[in-house]
Amino acid sequence: VCIKWQKQVFPGIEIDTSQPPMVFKTQLYTLTGVPPERQKIMVKGGILKDDTDWSTLGLKDGQKLMMIGTADEIVKAPEKGPVFVEDLPEEEQAAALGHSAGLYNLGNTCYMNSTLQCLHSVPELKSALLSYSDNVRGNGVDQASHSLTVATRNTFGELDQSVRPVAPLHFLQMLRKKYPQFAQQQNNVYMQQDAEECWTQLIYTLSQTLTSEASEPTAAQMKELFGIDLVSRVHCAESGEESSESESVYSLKCHISHDVNHLHEGLKHGLKTELEKVSPSLGRTAIYTRESRINELPRYLTVQFVRFFWKRESNQKAKILRKVDYPLELDVYDFCSDELKLKLQTPRQVLRDAESAKFGLKVEVKTSRTQNIEGSSTSAGESSSMDIDKADSSVPKKQLTGIYDLIAVLTHKGRSADSGHYVGWVKQDDGKWIEFDDDNPSIRKEEEILKLSGGGDWHMAYICLYKARVI
Known part of the structure; x- marks a missing residue:
């Protein structure tokens, strides 16, 4: 389509109709500097809404659309991409970033944005990502995992340098490519997803890619940063059987019940669970108790x-x-x-x-x-x-x-x-x-x-x- 904004005309802008209108608005933001929330795009005599179904608009190739909106006054609108701190006048750089930038919601993607912002707070993770090359893939790492890791690295870089909100388009695409469940739709609208699932899947992917083969030897590995080693005693009161197990996990669970009022109580519940399995001595299923303890802690x-x-x-x-x-x-x-x-x-x-x-x-x-x-x-x-x-x-x-x-x-x-x-x-x-x-x-x-x-x-x-x- 062709977009007319003020005295400027932007021809040949592609609209991906499988993505929500917010994605299109972020494209226009990179061109004009007008934040999505200020954009009014005239379509069929009305205004394009964030939840509009593209198929109802009957758009045609080459169609002209008009956008109304004022660009940010703080910085000059870039020709493309986000505005970086080093591109600002020197007197503006110091005051520009009191914290890292925000992330645009690209259509029910707050689960992803919140995950990225929390993990972005780990400097050792950012260092490990910085040493990860576009061309390096460790042993057994698939292309989708590699691409998601590169997208994570690039998104973290934009968050650190941009003075405007970042549109994590590439990261979202790579996340959905690696884990298709995050591309689920309902009535042609992308569904809200579980942030814990996003967190867990991203940590798992990075644990596969950020290895000694794929990063600098001094870079902290995911196991050292987030891994928790557990040792468990598995006991059956009925048969007297007892065994020990060990496993590595990336989070502790706080189980919530009517008698849990504090995190400590929930963690205690989470480390003691019951399971049902076949007892060799009884020759049938029986109830076992698994009591776990932390054997190695992460940073x-x-x-x-x-x-x-x-x-x-x-x-x-x-x-x-x-x-x-x-x-x-x-x-x-x-x-x-x-x-x-x-x-x-x-x-x-x-x-x-x-x-x-x-x-x-x-x-x-x-x-x-x-x-x-x-x-x-x-x-x-x-x-x-x-x-x-x-x-x-x-x-x-x-x-x-x-x-x-x-x-x-x-x-x-x-x-x-x-x-x-x-x-x-x-x-x-x-x-x-x-x-x-x-x-x-x-x-x-x-x-x-x-x-x-x-x-x-x-x-x-x-x-x-x-x-x-x-x-």
Whole structure:
């Protein structure tokens, strides 16, 4: 089609009628600098709406359309692509980005936008992606996974550099190519999808592509960043059978029931489950209990609140609205195996000493009588007193402590996973929180983050991302 805007004419613009009108509007945004929400496109004497079905308009090749709208006044409209910080006048660059850019909703894609914004908060992931080449594919990596990884890298780059909202068109295309479930339509409109499924699938893809064969040797691998090793005791009370299992996962589950009021309680439920399987000694099925403990921790701990379940009577996903509080500081020591607890004791003592020193408290470590708060003896020092510098030098740097700080929350508002709205809330380096509601980022106070715990129709935490506190 041909677009006339003010005194300018843009001929030969292609419309992909399989995509919602918002995709077409983002094309015009890159050409004119007029944000989609300000665009009024005249079609058949009316205005093109975001939910208009293209097939009802009877468009023809070469048809002329008129657009009304004012471009952003902050920066000069680019000929193509987003506006980058380095293209701005020097005096505008410093004030341009207090945080990364927003993401345009391309038609029920808030599940994808919120996932990207939360994962974008992990600098080590961005570094690993930067070292990933367009031409490199690790062993056994398929083309779709490779393309999705490249699209993730490029989208993160645009978020860091653009002063305007970014339209993640290429990422969306690659996501739907790799995982066709995200291309499901209803009445010719792309359906809302589950953000946790998007998060899980993207992490899985990156774990396949960001390997030592595909990135710089110094780049942090996905297992180190997000992987959680679990060791489980599987026990059958009826037969007395017992066995152990181990597995690696990329998130902990917070199960929600009538007696769960806090994240710790939900995690405890999630690590103890019942399963039914055949008992060799009984010769029939029996109930087994699986009790899991964390045997290895990641730099970034992902926690999913299991809020959705399948409701048979209505044949759709339903949501548990119960309020479940979560902390800004999460200590997972109680969920760790005895072996891991032993490894954590000295780093935890050093961390406590460091925090005491910050408040001007004298750090004293007594002999074998000294007990950790967890109840076991510590060997952090044998002398009667030890200053924090000596404590620091006795322990290797970058050791995990089992204590994590909240850096991102992905929330859902609505009654069903197949509807409603997803938003990402991300903590910045300066301690401020930004609510990334698609293309409209806004600053939030820390107390507002703790109010996302559920209990009503407001946004409630669905995924929490915690960063390890290390010494």
